[in-house]
Amino acid sequence: MTDRTADRPPARRPGGRNARVRARILAATAELVARDGIAGFRYEEVAESAGVHKTSVYRNWPDREDLVVEAMLRYAEDLASVADTGDIHRDLVDFLVALAGGLETPFGRTLEQALLPAGQSAVVRQALSRILDRRVAAMRERVAAAVERGELPPVDSAFLGEMISGPVHLVVNRGTRRFTRADAERVVGVVLAGIRATAPHG
Amino acid sequence: MTDRTADRPPARRPGGRNARVRARILAATAELVARDGIAGFRYEEVAESAGVHKTSVYRNWPDREDLVVEAMLRYAEDLASVADTGDIHRDLVDFLVALAGGLETPFGRTLEQALLPAGQSAVVRQALSRILDRRVAAMRERVAAAVERGELPPVDSAFLGEMISGPVHLVVNRGTRRFTRADAERVVGVVLAGIRATAPHG
Known part of the structure; x- marks a missing residue:
């Protein structure tokens, strides 16, 4: 072709x-x-x-704010998708590795800082919330597919997203060490096992 | 008396x-x-x-920086301890609730911002790292006691700390909702179950 x-x-x-x-x-x-x-x-x-x-x-x-917002959204495009290879563990690990890579860039750090309530403009905060919404939607879709196939018990995908990405943000923001693929494996492993172990039977 | x-x-x-x-x-x-x-x-x-x-x-x-650092350390004192009631689940939930409460204060937000590598002074960054070290040490001691009593399998306490406090930082920093005790219960429940389920047998 x-x-x-x-x-x-x-x-x-x-x-x-x-x-x-x-x-x-x-x-x-x-x-x-x-x-x-x-x-x-x-x-x-x-x-x-x-x-x-x-x-x-x-x-x-x-409009200057429109320019910033569009640059932010474009950047976030890459970070707002979760692949579907049929293996939820692997796809979530890949997602975390991409997230860590994105957060470690200078632009990612700027975004993280903009998230803190230090008087960012309403427009920028709205853009950030759209980025988060997209990520939440991508996670919801991917988790729904995993539940559908019996890979996971029914689970609140927003909660799952917070559980796995919280440690990534924490480690990257502290800046004392890199967040590696081995970290991602460990985080996803514990969270998925914990979700399976605590799921109501039936 | x-x-x-x-x-x-x-x-x-x-x-x-x-x-x-x-x-x-x-x-x-x-x-x-x-x-x-x-x-x-x-x-x-x-x-x-x-x-x-x-x-x-x-x-x-x-020295102005000494004043800031001492104020920071004093604030962090409250957030750097993990109680030992003999129930690791309950003690970690209490720790997360206190952490969320601390991060939600104006001073907590300032600290979070200072953590981002936006050119804070070396002294302030050192103070922050001392705060984190204290918290890590408190967590290590509490987790070691739980392992000792057979409440938990042997586990990397720093990893456990990141797993449970990552979601707290994420939710509080986003500022879109409060991190509640119910959130803390759910986070600790999944992480402890996941750690137990993924522990090597033997």
């Missing part, structure tokens, strides 16, 4: 060029927000770092 | 008056750090709020 889109001229992919520009701007925003904080980054630097003209940034995001 | 110290004159309790002054200063510092952040609080306000002369603050803590 050949890549049928690779050599198409830009004219046949409406929005293609602008989509790439937008992606570069969002990536640059994420980097600068990580470095300078949500209040500190500047449009001039975003444009320079993305290799676009400043007017491209202003035209696409006249 | 009567209180034999209550009516002794100050002269017979060396340091008594100064100890009270120090306690008031530390309490005032904790409050102001919670309100204004570690970098923002002022000695004048500490003195005023503690009802002491400014020179009392300077005399006891010529």
